Amino acid sequence: MVGIFCWLFSFFILIALLVLVVYQLMCLADLEFDYINPYDSASRINNVIIPEFIVQGGLCVFFLVSGHWFMALLGVPYLYYNAKSYMDKKHLVDVTEIFNLLSWEKKKRLFKLGYLLFILFLSLFWMIWTALEDDEHY
Structure with missing residues (x-):
C-alpha cells in the first residue's frame, strides 16, 4: 500500500510541474x-522558474529515497539541465531579449513538457502495476 501512495504523490508532483511549464x-x-507586454511576461515566467527547479529537484530526491532508481535516473538529465542553466545564470528570461529568443524559449519549454509527459505516463504505468500487484496479495 505504501508503494501506491509513493506513486500517487509523484503523480501529483508531476502534475504540478506540468502546470508550471504550461503556465510559462x-x-x-x-x-x-x-496580449501582454514583454515586462509582464518575463516577470511572470521568472516568478515560477525557481519553484519549478525546486519541485523537480525534490521529485528526483523523492524517487531516490523511495527506491525508484529507474525513475530517478530518468529525472537526472532534466535536473542537470536546470542546475546547469542556474549555475550559468541563464535560467531567467531577459525582458530586453525576450522577442529575439521567443522561438527558442517556446521550444525549450515544449521539450520540457514532452519530457514531463513521458515521465508522467511511466509513473502512471508503475502506479497501476503496483496497485495490481498489491491486489494479488490480498
Whole structure:
C-alpha cells in the first residue's frame, strides 16, 4: 500500500510541474500574440522558474529515497539541465531579449513538457502495476 501512495504523490508532483511549464508556455504565447507586454511576461515566467527547479529537484530526491532508481535516473538529465542553466545564470528570461529568443524559449519549454509527459505516463504505468500487484496479495 505504501508503494501506491509513493506513486500517487509523484503523480501529483508531476502534475504540478506540468502546470508550471504550461503556465510559462501560455505567457510566451500571450506575448507572441501581443496580449501582454514583454515586462509582464518575463516577470511572470521568472516568478515560477525557481519553484519549478525546486519541485523537480525534490521529485528526483523523492524517487531516490523511495527506491525508484529507474525513475530517478530518468529525472537526472532534466535536473542537470536546470542546475546547469542556474549555475550559468541563464535560467531567467531577459525582458530586453525576450522577442529575439521567443522561438527558442517556446521550444525549450515544449521539450520540457514532452519530457514531463513521458515521465508522467511511466509513473502512471508503475502506479497501476503496483496497485495490481498489491491486489494479488490480498
